[in-house]
Amino acid sequence: MRRRTVLAGGGVGLASLLGGCSSASTVLDDSPSLPAELSVREAHVVYDVLEPRDRAAPGYKETAHRVFTERDEAMGSLASGHLPPDLLDDTDFERSFLVVVQYGRQSATWLELDRIERTDDGLDIVARVEEPSGGYGDDLAIHSLLVRITDRRAGVPDHVSATVHDT
Numbered sequence: 001m002r003r004r005t006v007l008a009g010g011g012v013g014l015a016s017l018l019g020g021c022s023s024a025s026t027v028l029d030d031s032p033s034l035p036a037e038l039s040v041r042e043a044h045v046v047y048d049v050l051e052p053r054d055r056a057a058p059g060y061k062e063t064a065h066r067v068f069t070e071r072d073e074a075m076g077s078l079a080s081g082h083l084p085p086d087l088l089d090d091t092d093f094e095r096s097f098l099v100v101v102q103y104g105r106q107s108a109t110w111l112e113l114d115r116i117e118r119t120d121d122g123l124d125i126v127a128r129v130e131e132p133s134g135g136y137g138d139d140l141a142i143h144s145l146l147v148r149i150t151d152r153r154a155g156v157p158d159h160v161s162a163t164v165h166d167t
Contacts, residue, residue, distance in 0.1 A: 033115035037153035042113045043084040048142035049100060051079055058104040060140055065125070065162035068098040087146060096150040101127055101162045103143045108136030111143040114165065122157030123149070129166040 034040060048055055054077040056064030068074035071093045078100070080088065091098055103111055110130040117124045127145050151157070 030112075032113040035116065035118050035153075037151060038116060039150045039152075040113065040116070041087075041090075041148045043087060043146045044111050045082060045084065045144045045146065046107050046141050047079075047082045047144060048102065049078050049082050049144040049146065050102075051077055056102060058102050058142065060104045061166055062104050063101065063162060063164045064103075065099060065101045065160070067156075067160050068100070069093065069156050074098055084146070087148070091148050096148050097156050099125060099147045099149060099160060099162070101125060101145040101147065101164070103127070103129070103145075103164045103166075104140055105129060105143055105166070106136055107139050107141035108132050109143070111145045111164070113145060113147060116147075116149070119159070119161070122159035122161070123151075125160065125162045127162070127164045129164065 032040065032042070048057065050056070050066065054066070056066070058064045066077070068077070071088070071091070074088060074091075074093075078088070088098075101111070105111075109132070111127050112130055114126045114128040117126070125147060
């Protein structure tokens with residue numbers, strides 16, 4: 001009789017412990033919102049990836065962007081030592097193009113792709129600033145968000161704009 005009580009109590013205890021494991025996940029999908037025909041690869045670097053002669057050098061909370069449609073142009077303008085590994089090598093410029101979105105902010109923050117929207121004459125790239133929890137220093141750093149875009153519908157657009165949402 002005691003054995004049944006122990007087994008029943010153990011089963012209830014185990015079910016209570018594991019109950020949270022089977023609950024619905026409350027984690028939000030943080031992937032960027034994209035039109036169906038677009039595929040992207042993004043990388044964030046806390047560094048001005050443009051060579052000195054090509055730098056826009058945005059100030060605090062200022063945005064600059066540049067579009068690269070040819071490998072030679074990208075290789076000549078980007079400081080390859082500060083790029084994510086294989087980003088240029090893996091980019092097929094016959095099918096894709098590269099956009100560098102730059103933003104001036106504290107080095108502890110993070111720049112993430114939020115969404116890409118189609119406009120009448122091209123694409124609008126929207127990034128957002130993510131701040132770390134806790135305090136951080138008051139320094140100015142150039143954040144570079146590199147976005148490789150493959151548009152199966154329209155190819156390279158006539159116009160690309162970039163916006164950074166910062167609270």
